[in-house]
Amino acid sequence: MSGTKEHTKDTTRVVAGLKAAVHNPNVSDEAKENALKRLEEMGQSADPITPAQPKATQSAAAEAHEKNVLRGYKAATSNPNVSEEAKQHAREVLEAAGIQQKLDTHSEEEHHHRVLAGYKAAIHNPNVSDAAKQHAREYLADSGVTDLD
Numbered sequence: 001m002s003g004t005k006e007h008t009k010d011t012t013r014v015v016a017g018l019k020a021a022v023h024n025p026n027v028s029d030e031a032k033e034n035a036l037k038r039l040e041e042m043g044q045s046a047d048p049i050t051p052a053q054p055k056a057t058q059s060a061a062a063e064a065h066e067k068n069v070l071r072g073y074k075a076a077t078s079n080p081n082v083s084e085e086a087k088q089h090a091r092e093v094l095e096a097a098g099i100q101q102k103l104d105t106h107s108e109e110e111h112h113h114r115v116l117a118g119y120k121a122a123i124h125n126p127n128v129s130d131a132a133k134q135h136a137r138e139y140l141a142d143s144g145v146t147d148l149d
Contacts, residue, residue: 011042014042015039015042015044018035018038018039018042018044018046019035019039019044019046019047021035022035022036022039022046023046070093070094070097070099073090073093073094074090074094074099076090077090077091077094112143116140116143116145119136119139119140120136120140120145120148122136123136123137123140123148
């Protein structure tokens with residue numbers, strides 16, 4: 001026994017190196033062509049952003065990424081720290097993606113009714129502090145609500 005280990009290459013790192021070679025301006029055209037050929041043989045794309053995954057997984061990853069991007073745009077539409085111009089852009093992107101923004105369609109009266117219901121629920125919730133329950137009772141009394149059941 002010679003005491004040496006057989007070295008096996010990590011496919012992920014090999015793919016990363018080949019992709020780097022393809023996009024490196026200091027690598028010859030011939031070396032880039034060889035790297036592209038090896039990537040193709042391995043079933044990989046030369047795209048530097050695409051992780052070393054089978055193509056079916058890449059499309060699932062791209063779809064998941066797109067969903068996350070759209071979630072970000074949706075969140076931006078209601079974020080108070082986002083400018084109105086950016087919110088409008090987010091709405092346009094969502095509309096182009098076929099996502100309809102649900103607008104606040106309930107009336108001021110319905111909103112007030114929901115607030116009162118929340119305060120009523122707080123009074124009966126065992127996890128709400130006594131101070132918060134007292135505040136809820138005061139708010140309800142100021143709003144003319146007498147039936148607290």
